Amino acid sequence: MPLFLYWARCIEIFGDNVQRPADNLTSLCIQISAGNNTKLLDKLEKDITNMKIYLQVASTLTTIISAPLLGRWSDRSGGRKLPLIICLSGLVFYCAIHTASIFFYTTINVYYFQFSAELISGCLGGLVTIFTLSSAIVVDDSRAQMNMESSTVPVRIGISCAAQSIGMLLGMLLTNLLLVPVESGAEAHVRGYFYAVFSAFLFALMALFYTVFKVKESYDYEEPLRLRSQSNAARATTHECSTPFKSLRKFVFEIFEVVSEKREGYMRLCLNLCIFFMFVEFLAFDNTLLTLVVKRPPFSWEDSTFTHFAILRSFVSSIGMALMPFILDKTNFTGKESIMIMVGIAACIATSLMLAFATATFMVFASTMFAWIIGGISPGYRTLMPKMVPQNQTARLFAFIGIIIMLTPLLSSLIFNNIYNATMDFWPGFVFIIYAALNFVVLCGQLLVHGLMLPIWRRGPIREEDAEVYENPNFEEQPSANPIHEVEFENQQSNSSAGNSDSTEA
Secondary structure (H helix, E strand, C coil): HHHHHHHHHHHHHCCCCCCCCCHHHHHHHCCCCCCHHHHHCCCHHHHHHHHHHHHHHHHHHHHHHHHHHHHHHHHHHHCCCHHHHHHHHHHHHHHHHHHHHHHHHCCCCHHHHHHHHHHHHCCCCHHHHHHHHHHHHHHHHCCCCCCCCCCCHHHHHHHHHHHHHHHHHHHHHHHHHHHCCHCCCCHHHHHHHHHHHHCCCCHHHHHHHHHHHCCCCCCCCCHHHHHCCHHHHHHHHHHHHHHHHHHHHHHHHHHHHHHHHHCCCCHHHHHHHHHHHHHHHCCCCEEEEEEEHHHCCCCCCCCCHHHHHHHHHHHHHHHHHHHHHHHHHHCCCCCCCHHHHHHHHHHHHHHHHHHCCCCCHHHHHHHHHHHHHHHHHHHHHHHHHHHHCCHHHHHHHHHHHHHHHHHHHHHHHHHHHHHHHHHHCCCHHHHHHHHHHHHHHHHHHHHHHHHHHCCCCCCCCCCCCHHHCCCCCHHHHHCCCHHHHHHHHHHHHHCCCHHHHHHHHH
């Protein structure tokens, strides 16, 4: 929790001065932001800012390594439930360590707890892998509805996206309710941190128990066709000739197989374009710079005003996540999920332009009227991309999406903060013009994807057997994979031959 870290480091840094009584130390930490001790405040903020970089790197690197590994295991013999239990266990440890830090921050450096929590959680998949594995379970349950021929957008995918968004929103509201203002005293202030973190620990524990006892396995691993076709002798020969380097290369290939495997038509290109477009979308969706813009004149917002704005936008967006699939499901469009994405991106462009040229508070709040349309982007991509891969690649696909979610905040701050600093004097909202331009590029690219996917959308859902056929560039020349069609064709030939012989005898 960032606010507790601020408090704990203040006690630790300035508590080293033995000449300072405890009461004066707590008073200093209570009033340090409002006081004139700029040197002390700069020292505290510099300490937290520098260490936050290392905390973020520790979390990101461990998650980038563990998420693809868990995704590969989930697509193979691990299933969905057991990897999700492992990730939730990491979340429980994360919350438990943060809870313990509140008890011992006066005697043990709080960064020891912070690094331990980030490393353990990251090695066990991290928070982002919980979201991706949960999405994989929902997609598995929706496979029967995810038919390219009918272009169905499963409503349950939209509901799951909305549930995740509303859950995060309720968590933020609960935290704000449990926190005690620093003016109420040091003891009550620290007790508020404990209530907030411990409630998160209880919810994480409840989620773990619910997954263990209530969640059913949604995926049963079946050996791919290319492995089933190998003889036992060939497998033994392959095993004997294998080397550690070859085994590692095979292992890495299986992780990246989802983006490199040849697929029908332009489907592989469309899949990689969609992954790139999601990266750009997350890159151009950063509330940090919006916070800085509305803090400046002519807006001069207080923290409470921005909190109300963020809650309103999140709530409206959550409604759209469930409403947009329901609306498009009533239409007869081809490629409904792609249309939902394009409409949402167009709404992002309109929102960015409104924020770029906003000169009053009501104009910023008016931009939330597009939030429900923007909410359709998430269920749109969660429906479109899993259709392009067989079920045994779903978890690895979402693992790549999780990596994107982890990396984009770092890259976004690095790129757009410099643009904001260069333009803040003459046009603080110029960065939103850049956001609109990036979204326009994504919109044009999604139009290309829509056109390339049109010939494929009338086919059935992708199966594992289909993925094996798509690996052959000449798959269209292969015999029919449906034995019923072959029998019918043979019967037609037999009848035709019988008819010819009868006419000859006549």
